[in-house]
Amino acid sequence: MSRFHDLTQLPDARGHFGxxxxxxxxxxxxxxxxxxxxxxxxxxxxxxxxxxxxRDLTHYVGRPSPLYHAERWSREIGGAQIxxxxxxLNHTGAHKVNNTIGQALLAKKSGKPRVIAETGAxxxxxxxxxxxxxxxxxxxxxxxxEDVERQKLNVYRMHLLGAKVVPVESGSRTLKDAMNEALRxxxxxxxxxxxxxxxxxxxxxxxxxxxDFSAIVGREARRQSLExxxxxxxxxxxxxxxxxxAMGLFYPFxxxxxxxxxxxxxxxxxxxxxxxxxxxxxxxxRGVLHGNRTYLMSxxxxxxxxxxxxxxxxxxxGVGPEHALWKDVxxxxxxxxxxxxxxxxxxxxxxxEGIMPALxxxxxxxxxxxxxxxxxxxxxxxxxxxxxxxxDIHTVAKLDGIEF
Amino acid sequence: xxxxxxxxxxxxxIDQRFxxxxxxxxxxxxxxxxxGDPAPAHTVDFMHACVEAGADVLELxxxxxxxxxxxxxxxxxxxxxxxxxxxLQHVLEMVAEFRQRDSETPVVLMGYLNPIERMGYDIFTxxxxxxxxxxxxxxxxxxxxxxxxxxxxxxxxxxxxxxLAPTTSExxxxxxxxxGEGYLYYVSLKGVTGAATLDADAVGAQLSKLRxxxxxxxxVGFGIRDGATAxxxxxxxxxxxxxxxxxxxxxxxxxxxxxxxxxxxSILGEMREALDHDVxx
Numbered sequence: 001m002s003r004f005h006d007l008t009q010l011p012d013a014r015g016h017f018g019x020x021x022x023x024x025x026x027x028x029x030x031x032x033x034x035x036x037x038x039x040x041x042x043x044x045x046x047x048x049x050x051x052x053x054x055r056d057l058t059h060y061v062g063r064p065s066p067l068y069h070a071e072r073w074s075r076e077i078g079g080a081q082i083x084x085x086x087x088x089l090n091h092t093g094a095h096k097v098n099n100t101i102g103q104a105l106l107a108k109k110s111g112k113p114r115v116i117a118e119t120g121a122x123x124x125x126x127x128x129x130x131x132x133x134x135x136x137x138x139x140x141x142x143x144x145x146e147d148v149e150r151q152k153l154n155v156y157r158m159h160l161l162g163a164k165v166v167p168v169e170s171g172s173r174t175l176k177d178a179m180n181e182a183l184r185x186x187x188x189x190x191x192x193x194x195x196x197x198x199x200x201x202x203x204x205x206x207x208x209x210x211x212d213f214s215a216i217v218g219r220e221a222r223r224q225s226l227e228x229x230x231x232x233x234x235x236x237x238x239x240x241x242x243x244x245x246a247m248g249l250f251y252p253f254x255x256x257x258x259x260x261x262x263x264x265x266x267x268x269x270x271x272x273x274x275x276x277x278x279x280x281x282x283x284x285x286r287g288v289l290h291g292n293r294t295y296l297m298s299x300x301x302x303x304x305x306x307x308x309x310x311x312x313x314x315x316x317x318g319v320g321p322e323h324a325l326w327k328d329v330x331x332x333x334x335x336x337x338x339x340x341x342x343x344x345x346x347x348x349x350x351x352x353e354g355i356m357p358a359l360x361x362x363x364x365x366x367x368x369x370x371x372x373x374x375x376x377x378x379x380x381x382x383x384x385x386x387x388x389x390x391x392d393i394h395t396v397a398k399l400d401g402i403e404f
Numbered sequence: 405x406x407x408x409x410x411x412x413x414x415x416x417x418i419d420q421r422f423x424x425x426x427x428x429x430x431x432x433x434x435x436x437x438x439x440g441d442p443a444p445a446h447t448v449d450f451m452h453a454c455v456e457a458g459a460d461v462l463e464l465x466x467x468x469x470x471x472x473x474x475x476x477x478x479x480x481x482x483x484x485x486x487x488x489x490x491x492l493q494h495v496l497e498m499v500a501e502f503r504q505r506d507s508e509t510p511v512v513l514m515g516y517l518n519p520i521e522r523m524g525y526d527i528f529t530x531x532x533x534x535x536x537x538x539x540x541x542x543x544x545x546x547x548x549x550x551x552x553x554x555x556x557x558x559x560x561x562x563x564x565x566x567x568l569a570p571t572t573s574e575x576x577x578x579x580x581x582x583x584g585e586g587y588l589y590y591v592s593l594k595g596v597t598g599a600a601t602l603d604a605d606a607v608g609a610q611l612s613k614l615r616x617x618x619x620x621x622x623x624v625g626f627g628i629r630d631g632a633t634a635x636x637x638x639x640x641x642x643x644x645x646x647x648x649x650x651x652x653x654x655x656x657x658x659x660x661x662x663x664x665x666x667x668x669x670s671i672l673g674e675m676r677e678a679l680d681h682d683v684x685x
Contacts, residue, residue, distance in 0.1 A: 024545060027567040031569075034573075180472045291544070293521075301522065303491070304469045
């Protein structure tokens with residue numbers, strides 16, 4: 001039996017992953033979280049609910065997503081074979097939709113007419129606005145004012161989808177502040193509002209249910225590896241902000257002890273500079289934010305630190321609590337890729353394979369490239385290509401001195 | 405997490421204060437200000453001003469970068485305090501300085517868990533006790549997450565104040581009341597601090613239910629902003645907590661801090677008057 005079997009039994013009844021996770025929220029929200037926990041518990045093993053979820057993933061999202069052998073890129077690197085799990089080909093262009101489809105079904109069961117969400121790069125916001133449009137739910141998306149600026153395309157997409165995008169001006173004006181504001185909205189409108197959290201963080205049961213809805217990625221990748229490679233891959237690589245796409249890919253492989261996993265955090269200007277968003281790699285102290293205990297970047301007084309990353313989607317000072325535990329027990333190795341490496345990977349994949357990755361996903365690619373170079377050509381790496389890069393053209397063009 | 409031994413409860417300033425108020429038939433007036441707002445040098449003066457205006461218990465906010473349960477007024481107060489580098493360590497020093505002139509008024513620290521988590525629970529509880537803190541209200545630490553902390557707090561004479569909300573189920577309320585010490589903070593409405601209006605009758609109905617499961621004083625916060633709202637809530641509660649209304653006045657005078665004590669005294673004086681002379685209809 002796998003020495004990591006115990007990890008599949010988590011969280012415990014109170015939402016704890018070892019010392020991490022939990023439900024650190026103000027009292028007003030306790031009721032809504034208990035309600036959500038009960039709804040999910042009643043549906044989790046309900047075949048009808050699962051069938052509905054699978055149907056939506058097949059016919060609305062377009063699953064399964066391909067596992068693509070990046071042969072040319074692998075050859076150029078001259079090491080292991082790199083396979084890309086093409087979550088960029090999903091409807092709305094990223095892995096985020098897997099989770100929003102699931103939570104939207106829960107929202108429907110709860111009978112609440114309004115959904116809210118926080119978003120960083122805008123992918124989760126778009127995915128939420130999309131499912132809200134489809135189900136006729138009122139939708140408001142909280143987005144840091146800085147991210148509204150650097151992700152204009154996604155802001156307009158949400159607008160077209162009928163959602164209201166609220167720019168958040170407080171704090172560092174990025175993802176964590178958007179989450180604060182979404183929590184404030186929820187505490188005010190808890191009776192008629194369902195909060196669709198976009199990552200494996202937040203108060204219990206969110207880390208668990210976002211994981212479960214995202215795990216379709218890993219289940220498919222595992223099956224596809226057996227079919228296309230003829231065995232399980234040697235390594236998995238995925239980027240980690242809050243950590244939903246990494247969790248989605250990794251979770252179904254947890255008990256495959258021989259599969260080495262790498263979570264790639266946002267190194268920003270370099271972990272050594274302090275200007276990054278890599279709490280696990282930097283060994284940030286334990287802290288509590290947004291309802292859970294985890295590795296959290298903060299100053300000595302416990303004030304949450306400002307983070308730095310070229311990708312809005314990874315620009316977050318904490319990380320999902322299950323990742324925190326996986327670091328401690330050594331199931332996953334957490335590393336960082338800095339902005340320069342990420343941009344290089346973004347350009348390289350676009351030129352060599354004709355696939356333009358999201359800057360978030362380019363973190364995983366940057367590390368996969370390093371890793372592949374150290375491995376032999378009969379070894380295999382599966383990388384979660386978690387989203388497409390159209391939304392980032394603005395950011396990259398600006399660096400090239402081009403303004404649209 | 406059991407209630408501490410009885411002699412400690414008697415010694416605690418919070419219990420003493422509520423016992424005295426009950427004997428006098430008076431309602432507690434509990435102001436909240438954010439420590440370090442608009443600058444750390446003024447906080448102790450503001451605390452004394454509140455007491456002079458008739459405050460019975462002081463809630464001193466520990467500024468936090470991500471005050472998720474607070475509205476814009478207290479968010480901005482946190483930002484003003486943090487710009488000046490106010491950290492939990494400084495807040496404890498402020499309480500110690502306050503205690504040099506006031507050994508009787510209970511002081512409750514109110515804020516979020518992370519500054520305490522980062523300081524370390526052992527260090528925090530020891531220093532808080534030495535500084536003269538009486539109670540701790542951590543917004544994002546409900547009783548089920550308090551775990552060993554509540555016991556540790558109790559060992560150092562720090563009472564754990566918990567929140568109750570309109571959405572709290574009866575079963576939860578019962579559990580919270582069992583763990584609560586000092587007083588219970590009833591959040592009068594769904595929302596963040598500084599939010600709109602409150603319905604005194606609805607609050608009264610909720611408090612009546614709570615009185616069946618606890619003997620702790622029930623204090624009400626959120627939505628109290630003047631003499632009239634204080635009096636209305638004072639008819640049904642053991643204490644009224646006023647935060648954003650005070651912090652808003654501090655914000656208006658941030659450029660002229662010397663004028664703030666008088667402004668605090670004016671609004672608190674109005675509330676004190678309304679609470680003491682309100683005749684229940």
